[in-house]
Amino acid sequence: MTSSGPLHDVRVVELAAQGPGPFTGGLLADFGADVVIIDRPPGMTPPPGPPRSHDAYNRNKRSVALDLKSEAGRAMALALIAKADVFIEGYRPGVAERLGLGPADCHAMNPALVYGRMTGWGQDGPLAQEAGHDINYLALSGALGSIGAPDTPPPPPLNLVADLGGGAMYLAFGLMAALTEARRTGHGQVVDAAMIDGVAHLMSMFQSFRQLGTWTDRRQDNIIDGGAPFYGTYETEDGKYVAVGAIEPVFWAALLAVLEIDLATFPDQMDRAAWPEMRAQLAEAFLTRTRDDWVMRAAGTDACLAPVLTMDEAWTHPQMTARNTFVEFGGLTHPAPAPRLSRTPGQLRRPAPEPGAHRAEVLRDWGLGDEGTA
Numbered sequence: 001m002t003s004s005g006p007l008h009d010v011r012v013v014e015l016a017a018q019g020p021g022p023f024t025g026g027l028l029a030d031f032g033a034d035v036v037i038i039d040r041p042p043g044m045t046p047p048p049g050p051p052r053s054h055d056a057y058n059r060n061k062r063s064v065a066l067d068l069k070s071e072a073g074r075a076m077a078l079a080l081i082a083k084a085d086v087f088i089e090g091y092r093p094g095v096a097e098r099l100g101l102g103p104a105d106c107h108a109m110n111p112a113l114v115y116g117r118m119t120g121w122g123q124d125g126p127l128a129q130e131a132g133h134d135i136n137y138l139a140l141s142g143a144l145g146s147i148g149a150p151d152t153p154p155p156p157p158l159n160l161v162a163d164l165g166g167g168a169m170y171l172a173f174g175l176m177a178a179l180t181e182a183r184r185t186g187h188g189q190v191v192d193a194a195m196i197d198g199v200a201h202l203m204s205m206f207q208s209f210r211q212l213g214t215w216t217d218r219r220q221d222n223i224i225d226g227g228a229p230f231y232g233t234y235e236t237e238d239g240k241y242v243a244v245g246a247i248e249p250v251f252w253a254a255l256l257a258v259l260e261i262d263l264a265t266f267p268d269q270m271d272r273a274a275w276p277e278m279r280a281q282l283a284e285a286f287l288t289r290t291r292d293d294w295v296m297r298a299a300g301t302d303a304c305l306a307p308v309l310t311m312d313e314a315w316t317h318p319q320m321t322a323r324n325t326f327v328e329f330g331g332l333t334h335p336a337p338a339p340r341l342s343r344t345p346g347q348l349r350r351p352a353p354e355p356g357a358h359r360a361e362v363l364r365d366w367g368l369g370d371e372g373t374a
Contacts, residue, residue: 005032006344010179011366013080014061014088015068015101016040016355018049019134019159020167020195021090021118022057027172028086029060030337030346036084036362038077039355041065046355056334058352064363065356074100082109083366085182086175090118093128103190113188114178118171120162122194134159134195137166141199146206149226150219166198223247229279230255230269233308240291241308244282255303258294259285 010033014025022037029035037058040046042065049055064080066073078101081087087106089096096102096117103115120137121127127140135156138144143161148154171193182188200207209215209222221227230246246255249269256263259282266281267274286294291307298305309317315326315333327336330351337346363369 004344005030005347006341008032008034010034010086011084012036012086012088013038013077013084015090015096016047017090017118018047019090020163020171020193021088021116022049022055023164023168024116024118024171024175025061025088026057026059027168028175030348031341032344032347033086034365035061036080036358036366037061037063037353037355038068038080039063039065041067042355052352052354054332055352056332059329059334060347060349061353062350062358062362063353063355064359068099068101077101078105078109079368080362080366081106081113083368084110084113085179086114086116088116088118088171088175093119093123107188111188112182112186114175114182114191115188116171116175116191116193118167118193120167120195122196123192134162137162137195137199141166141196141203142207143199143203146203146219146225148219150221154219161202162195162199166200166202167193167195170198170201227275229275229282232279234283234286236286236291236294237288238290242286242291242294243306243308245304245306247304251302251304254301255298255305258298258301258303258305261285 007028010028012025012028012033012035014021014035014037016022016037016039025035025037044067049057052058064076066076068074068077081101089101097105106113106115117123119128120132120134121130135144138156138161141162144154144156146154147157171191174191174193178189178191206215210217215222219225224231224247226232228247230244230252233241233243235241244255246252252269253263256266261281267278289297294305295307307313314320320326324336326333327348328334329348334348337348340346
């Protein structure tokens with residue numbers, strides 16, 4: 001299926017993996033890149049993850065299956081890489097080199113190749129060879145220790161922050177920056193995307209606040225970590241929750257009006273010593289009505305109040321349906337491609353492929369003919 005997206009002339013080879021690497025490839029594929037996954041052949045253990053029928057990260061991609069430990073498989077992989085603009089691998093440092101698919105091997109075949117490397121700890125340093133997951137990278141960067149209540153263990157914020165935010169999104173940006181430069185100069189380069197680097201960069205503002213002395217090292221003690229009464233979540237009468245983000249004074253005044261609290265008799269919004277008392281009063285007030293009642297009362301007031309929805313509820317919220325934020329595709333509910341481009345938006349073209357499903361098609365389209373079994 002031909003793509004008309006903004007990346008329709010970009011060819012990507014992606015080594016099958018889990019998490020941020022496939023998510024990055026999925027971003028590129030949504031916007032038209034021809035992303036070919038090199039999967040493991042049937043009978044070999046696949047990377048952890050959901051079955052391809054429910055794998056949103058690998059939608060819009062095609063698949064060939066190769067045994068990279070065989071000479072034929074390595075040769076086929078290099079033949080594809082020679083035709084590619086971008087290569088994505090997420091192995092521990094040194095593994096791709098041992099397979100004969102390291103940067104030197106690939107750039108010898110394709111000097112303009114942008115070689116993307118996705119790891120948690122990075123390509124060097126004392127932890128480079130250690131196993132890890134999102135929560136470990138968050139812990140090392142200072143992000144995890146800044147989240148949650150002070151009297152409970154820091155909670156993992158799903159795997160949104162390190163895997164996808166500090167990992168996949170930074171890799172995608174790095175690939176596009178390097179690809180722009182490669183197309184101008186003819187020279188590729190390696191993009192070393194480490195999740196600890198990305199999360200550290202995401203924490204830039206809080207690092208600045210800490211050095212200014214306006215951010216304490218105590219959890220839920222600061223303006224947007226749940227310490228302030230105007231930024232946090234509150235339980236409602238029906239056991240559900242609302243989220244409040246009324247930081248600016250005008251929004252704070254609007255929130256108090258919704259709660260029928262007299263602003264003139266309330267402590268100053270930025271009086272940190274009064275925050276616990278203020279939070280307690282707001283908590284008591286929110287328990288007098290249901291979540292949806294509060295949402296209705298706050299509508300149109302600029303009180304910065306929103307319902308805390310379940311994943312299922314999010315699919316059908318009027319704002320989400322108005323923007324088609326979720327779409328039905330391949331028998332599943334998918335998040336629509338994001339962000340939205342006015343002329344060449346992302347598209348959902350094909351469901352995630354079963355391993356090896358497009359071998360003949362990819363070889364033909366990439367001008368490789370039948371290279372034999374691999």
